[in-house]
Amino acid sequence: MNEQILSFLSDSYPWKDRFLVLEEVSSTNDLLKTLAAQGAPHGTVRIADRQTGGRGRRGRSFHSPGGAGIYLSILLRPRCPAMELMHLTCAAAVAMCNAIERSVGLRPGIKWTNDLVFARKKLGGILTEMSLTAQGAVDYAIVGIGINCCQQEQDFPEALRSIATSLTLAAGAPVCRGRIAAAMMEALWEMDRMLLWEKAALLTQYRRDCITIGQAVSLVRGDALSHGTALDVNDQGALVVAYPDGRIEAVNSGEVSVRGMYGYV
Numbered sequence: 210m211n212e213q214i215l216s217f218l219s220d221s222y223p224w225k226d227r228f229l230v231l232e233e234v235s236s237t238n239d240l241l242k243t244l245a246a247q248g249a250p251h252g253t254v255r256i257a258d259r260q261t262g263g264r265g266r267r268g269r270s271f272h273s274p275g276g277a278g279i280y281l282s283i284l285l286r287p288r289c290p291a292m293e294l295m296h297l298t299c300a301a302a303v304a305m306c307n308a309i310e311r312s313v314g315l316r317p318g319i320k321w322t323n324d325l326v327f328a329r330k331k332l333g334g335i336l337t338e339m340s341l342t343a344q345g346a347v348d349y350a351i352v353g354i355g356i357n358c359c360q361q362e363q364d365f366p367e368a369l370r371s372i373a374t375s376l377t378l379a380a381g382a383p384v385c386r387g388r389i390a391a392a393m394m395e396a397l398w399e400m401d402r403m404l405l406w407e408k409a410a411l412l413t414q415y416r417r418d419c420i421t422i423g424q425a426v427s428l429v430r431g432d433a434l435s436h437g438t439a440l441d442v443n444d445q446g447a448l449v450v451a452y453p454d455g456r457i458e459a460v461n462s463g464e465v466s467v468r469g470m471y472g473y474v
Contacts (some may be wrong), residue, residue: 213387219430224252235262238353251286259368277360282353295445298337299415301352302394312392321448329470330374372471390456430463
């Protein structure tokens with residue numbers, strides 16, 4: 210798929226010498242951590258046809274079969290304090306919506322904070338990880354993305370069939386993984402150029418794409434369960450939630466369920 214992706218990349222894409230497609234890895238994020246420690250440059254991309262240990266948020270596994278999805282991670286080395294990069298997951302989600310819209314012709318939504326969704330089913334996920342220097346600056350950041358591309362309903366494990374979808378199912382036609390991967394890489398390059406200087410524009414688009422805003426939500430943190438309404442996403446990428454007792458909180462962590470999605474009633 211290397212040559213196919215190259216054929217779809219624009220002439221202006223600057224990191225053509227920094228990407229590689231591999232048949233199988235445990236996790237593209239873990240692979241890039243190793244490469245980062247070895248000095249790999251900003252813009253390094255690894256794509257796997259199949260992952261044996263794909264991960265999502267909160268340590269969950271991410272179903273990553275061969276020939277069906279795109280499992281891509283990019284290494285970034287922004288020169289900034291960690292606090293200036295709190296919106297990275299939001300920015301990456303917007304980039305992936307842009308990439309899918311350009312390559313497939315449909316625009317997914319975003320379930321806060323890192324799920325790509327279509328017709329209230331999960332289309333993909335994003336996992337961002339960061340390493341800091343002793344001074345608290347960003348040493349590197351890794352953005353990992355998994356997108357379901359070619360699966361039919363029967364290709365998903367039975368437990369996922371009611372909550373997962375693919376670009377083929379969403380579009381009602383076959384899709385080209387090479388074209389999609391190239392669009393993802395170009396969208397991440399565009400994101401990188403905007404990341405520190407056009408944060409407001411990225412977050413404005415994130416709010417437009419975020420299907421969680423305005424919805425009844427449940428929040429799980431440890432053994433505590435609370436219910437509220439999602440009002441907004443703030444400038445740090447936190448979900449602003451209003452509770453029945455009048456409290457308003459910016460939520461940075463925890464599991465947020467949206468009524469009517471993923472089995473939440």
